[in-house]
Amino acid sequence: MQDKEDRLAMARILARLEKYSKAHLEVEEKCLNENGYPHYETHKQAHQFFLSKLEQFRKDFEADKFTLHFEVAIFLKNWVVNHIMNDDKEYKAFLNEKGVM
Ligand SMILES: [Fe+2]
Numbered sequence: 802m803q804d805k806e807d808r809l810a811m812a813r814i815l816a817r818l819e820k821y822s823k824a825h826l827e828v829e830e831k832c833l834n835e836n837g838y839p840h841y842e843t844h845k846q847a848h849q850f851f852l853s854k855l856e857q858f859r860k861d862f863e864a865d866k867f868t869l870h871f872e873v874a875i876f877l878k879n880w881v882v883n884h885i886m887n888d889d890k891e892y893k894a895f896l897n898e899k900g901v902m
């Protein structure tokens with residue numbers, strides 16, 4: 802990473818991302834589990850993968866990995882496209898049918 806300001810910005814992004822994601826994923830998993838979502842385990846595994854990537858990013862940050870900002874941006878873009886726009890939409894349809902959402 803280039804300078805102190807960039808490092809501070811990245812530290813803030815990673816901290817907020819971790820805090821928000823943990824809270825969001827926990828609520829989502831609780832809802833899916835309570836409503837008997839058939840792909841609950843697979844969905845939960847995807848969340849665990851996401852959180853493990855955040856953990857890796859934190860380590861990469863500590864190690865001052867030069868390409869970290871690119872990797873975080875690409876990972877988040879893929880997460881939005883693959884998980885939020887596909888996997889999450891799939892459970893929303895399921896919950897809609899059950900009248901939960
Ligand atoms: Fe999800």
Ligand SMILES: [Fe+2]
Pocket residue numbers: 825829885889
């Ligand atoms: Fe989600």
